[in-house]
Amino acid sequence: MEVTSDAGDDACLAIAQPGRDAFRSTSAIFDRSEGVVPVRVETLRDAGGVATLTVLDLWVDPLTLGVARAGRVELPLARIADSALGAVVFGFRASDSVHLVVPASQSGQVQTSEGQLISTSCATLRIDLAAARGKAAVVTGSFMKQTPAVPATETEPAVAPVAVRFGLAATLSQTSRDPEPVLSVVLRPLDELPAPPRQSKR
């Protein structure tokens, strides 16, 4: 059975089951024999400079096609880092851990310093960081993001979006003198930008 969210292109299905690698995608396929499975649908909204993450938890029964809602929460996000080419990292804090939400329009993959891979093939990459005092959590990787389209003006032609690969390094650490964990997020384009494709003025 294939499960697809109808919450739009900004929604991601986050699947985490025992025995399966956690993954994020626009849809997920379950075998009917798996029994009832938990499914989380996360939707990023970034409107007017205010970003939120809506988290909807569901139980899905592949056998009966029944869906039961387990909970829904809307989290305000802080803008943590951005790049001149349109990439941005949002996040929220829960106790001593930090959760990053990275809009990634095509794909992305990061790796923790312990070697764990975190990937996405939907609209957002999600990274959770937690660090005890004297320790650190480190995540590095890259993701694709389209630069925003630039409409034509009286003098300049329109510029079409270009897919750019961005590098991301995020760490959370707490030394003996830090009253709270310290977050570092660095975001920068890894590719040399090609000359923007020019479109004729209409």
Place this chain on the structure above:
Amino acid sequence: MKSAVYTVLGLGGLAASLAGCGGAKPTGAAVTPSQAVASARCERRAPGVGAARADERRESSPVALARLGSRTIAYIADEDDGVVHTVDVAKGEELSVTQIGGAPSQVLVTKDGRVLVSLRDRSQVAVLEPADSPERPLAPLCAVDLPAEPVALAATPDDSTILVTSGWGRALSALDADHLTTRFRVTLAREPRAVVVSDDGSKAFVAHVVGSRMSAVDLKAPDHPVRTVDMTGEDAGLSRPRRRGVVAGLLRGEPRAPERMGCQSFALAKSVDPPGRIFAPQVLVDPGDTEQSTSGYGDGFRAAEVASIAVIDDGTGAPLDSSLKIAAHEGQVAQAQRECLLPRAIAVDPARRSMLVTCLGIDAVVEYDAASADPRQSERRRWQVASGPTGVAVDQVGRRAIVWSQFDQAVSVIALDEEAKRPTMLAVSRKAKAARDGDYALGRRLFHAAGDTRIAADGRACASCHPDGRDDSLTWSTPEGPRNTPMLAGRLTDMAPFGWNGASDTVGSHLHHTLQRLRGRGLEKHEIAALEAFVGGMRAPSTHAPAAGPAATRIARGKAVFESAETACASCHTGGAAVDGVAHDVQSKAKADTDLKFDTPSLRFVGGTAPYFHDGRYRTLRELLVGSDGKMGHVSHLPAEDVDALEAYLRTL
């Protein structure tokens, strides 16, 4: 622009060189009151006159900043010309030149505006004061004798004490800030460089170019104990089976070795936001499995060298593991041309919560996030600067970074708040050079050329294994077996043949062979000649044997022992540091060695080049003397005081 010439005057007898002090284990050693010579000559003669310290930075660098009214003044130590340049940073204009009479290494501006300059070649720190106008040269006050090669300086947070590291002298000296008299001195491990003091003033952290360590010196305890901070991550469990290979690696109980060794730690900086972090740019090295024969230097499983910036918690004195950990997929050769494999200076920019690191070889300044637990992963920006960037300071008022490039003798000014703007170049006055210096200059650039695939396919430079022309204290796996890196500076003249097996008759042919090992594409003939000129002319450490007293007597006794027929040392090491130019079998063949015989190595500077033998099997000179008994010379019959004397003599060579 005006200039002045003077020769620094020592406070004779203030401090004897520690280069000859035995024992590799760092220990605290307070100077007795009789050794502390009081002097008023180092105090300011014109208090309050001239430029004052620009900010709260209390660590030296080849570039130090001062403020005079609204002007930011940079004092720049120019080792090649033996001068300190005074530069108006905003105007991009050289104001004056002070000729020092030695080779100035680093500059520190004290709280009262005095300018302290370390002179490596003279084993002194020169103390100067500014005139009322920066257009006039600095005025000399005094010079302080210190153990061999004073390099870096730092003031304690209360500005009462000046700390000075001595590279070849392996020491940290604590001086009274007013009079520059010695308060105490501790012996350190090999090649100490930068020093910073914890915010509470209780500890001094000292970087070491080799040995995978940092020293943490207790400034408060009466005997000033020294604690070693492991910079490999081994203490935190970052280790691998000592022998490579699937079966060996899987065996239970297999001895383990550090994943990588730390090297090239020349510079340190303290964070401001967040506080309490010490940053140590370095390189993490994998010299390969020395029990196996390999095709080059290192076994090629992973990049031999990966840039790193260790983050040390100044409260606990322990590094964050994350800053020392290199994942298996990292350090790819493809990135080598951008890697900062020869970091030399660092400055913190509190306004952007970042740090700036200068990189020799790739001639770049790289900005990293100062809040990162693994800064090398958190690069923000980089700039190309003039060749040989050895110093950097941040002008917080003008929002600029001032970078000194020794090879080009030029200043690059970076506008920190302007994106994608190229640095502005500022030339300073230079002494006329002889034609022969052209080869030396080219050779110096080539020696430090990281990322040049003509030299090494993986981006290594000659200076990667020979920092400051010396050795990395590592033993590398090679096609002929394990090879301990030899020191070059001051050790090549009349020392043919070259290489552990004496396979090369000339330095040039050995260089050619070395580039092949590094899988470099090769250099032109004139470039090899330039490299020869540079390595042959590199400044050797300054060593001084005492002329009189018990130490001199002991050294004379050691010389007699060395030359005696009983020990037979001089039968191969002719005349002390000279060699017989012959390969011998001294029963030292290691598992991966392809030859039994090894060329007699030079003993010049042997006291400062541990470990010993071609495979680095002896960690100390004493271990070498005792362990090689009967295989090359005889010492077991000697009374302990004669072995002491022999060791003392060897340390003077």
